[in-house]
Amino acid sequence: MRILLPTGSATVGIVKAAARGASSRHDIDVVVTGDIASFLSPGDLERLLRGGGYDMVIVSGMCSASFAGVERRTGVPVYRGPRHAADLPLVLPVLDQIRLSKTIPADDFLAETRREEASRKVAIREEEADPDFIIRGVKIGGGARMKVLAEIMDAHRRDDLEAEVRRLFADGADIVDLGFGFDAAPEDVERCFSTLEEIEGPLAVDTQNPLLIAAALFRADLVLSLHEGNLPVVGEAVADAGAAAVVVPRERTLPENIAAAEEAGICALIADPLLQPVGSGLTGSLKGFEGISHPLF
Structure with missing residues (x-):
């Protein structure tokens, strides 16, 4: 032609x-x-x-x-x-x-052809990537691509939690995060994760309450978040369960809390410097990215 x-x-x-x-x-x-x-x-x-x-x-x-x-x-x-x-x-x-x-x-x-080609290239690179660690088949850190975590707030109040989780995975989420508010009890957490026993993808528990974290460890693959306030209580339990954890700064610095998490025996750690918005401490929080060798949240 x-x-x-x-x-x-x-x-x-x-x-x-x-x-x-x-x-x-x-x-x-x-x-x-x-x-x-x-x-x-x-x-x-x-x-x-x-x-x-x-x-x-x-x-x-x-x-x-x-x-x-x-x-x-x-x-x-x-x-x-x-x-x-x-x-x-x-x-x-x-x-x-x-x-x-x-x-x-x-x-x-x-457009569709381009999307398919881009997805194919990403899939090839992801297959070849050498990650820092793997959460239920999902590569984290290293040369792996950025992962998408989808959050369900107040998971214990959802009428059909399993359907929501399946929809988020179908829409492209790599990890689904179950959040629990102050009114949640350990029994609520156990109930929610028990209803998801047929879900194959990685699930996270999103709470800083050590009792709620402990209640999720029979199924949760990732814990959000650990710091000096809950690490002494639940850190070793997270390590024993083999779960990964996101570590944040609080009164202690991020490197200090990461060191405490490692001392507790948690091997798969993700660092969250808690980046603040412009006008509310952005410059100061950017310093939290310095010298961090772990994957960033």
């Missing part, structure tokens, strides 16, 4: 590289029509098509002009390419499989 790719001088290098990548499938001419590809006029395009023997034209998806008249007079279909030249390598290899639009930019058509 012989294709004309009009472009601007600002992006000609990117477009030519994309054309070379598809040269085994198509005969592609890249022609500079001005500084900016989207400023292409119907008259300029029609002059380019005379005697060229082209099967199609792919113009910038940013073009606002109508090329319907050019198509009628030349018999060459004019399709909208992607808005950005950098996306051409995603379009040219699949021209045999899709039909581009004459009015809608190609990247709108290829």
